[in-house]
Amino acid sequence: MKIFYYPVFISLILLVSCAGQRNKILFHPGSAHEGEQTLNYETWIIIEAQRNDIPEWVNIYLDAENDHQKIENLDKFSGKYVFTGENRGDNINILNQWANSFSVTFDFPRLVAHRVEKKLISSASLYPDDEYGEYFVSLIRRIFDSEFSGAVKEETFWVKRRLISVNDDNEDEEEFRITDIPVGSERYEIFILISTEKESLQKQIREIMANVRSNVSVTRDQAAAINRVQANFFERF
Secondary structure, eight states, X not given: OOOOOOOHHHHHHHOOOOSSSTTOOEEESSOSXXXXXXXXXXXXXXXXXXXXXXXXXXXXXXXXXXXXXXXXXXXXXXXXXXXXXEEEESOHHHHHHHHHHOOHHHHHXXXXXXHHHHHHHHHOSSOHHHHHTHHHHHHHHHHHTXXXXXXXXXXXXXXXXXXXXXXXXXXXXXXXOOOSOOTTOEEEEEEEEEEEEHHHHHHHHHHHHHHHHTTSOOOHHHHHXXXXXXXXXXXXX
């Protein structure tokens, strides 16, 4: 039976806040929806954008809950992996400063590490620490600290969204809210799209995997689990 395991390791490392509560922003290596829960009668709508013609990849990212494979299916990204860095807050100037200072060399490995972690977790039938032993955390840390050649910062785009209710008769439902984000809340969200050649990234990740594998001790069962996940690691990666 598969046990749900939230990607805590990367999430704890990557949450970065700026000084000042009102202007606090967080770096989200994963989905614009990840870590948030809204009720089925609530939805986020775009009320402002960097320009009127919102890029197709932004719409896909917001609508498909971070399904990067749908972005990768676009003709312009054929043969490439795409990754999306996200920040959000109430000060667009601070967000733009963050986007301008985003470094492919230093920040891109965070996105790769997060994606690798999610793949390992989704492939595990136990808690990843039990399934893969020392290999799990060692691999994520090594990728987090690595540099990856060939990544390109494709585009940056921001939107402003508002959380609205799509059901006028929800007074009773309000008592059972599962989020601390009140209806009517507004925030800016900025997205950075990074692409890299699939063949190149796969080669680099395989080299890291091999190096980590040779430097950790695992049980026989853990070794078998590692072999299984490595055999099809890049299927729906």
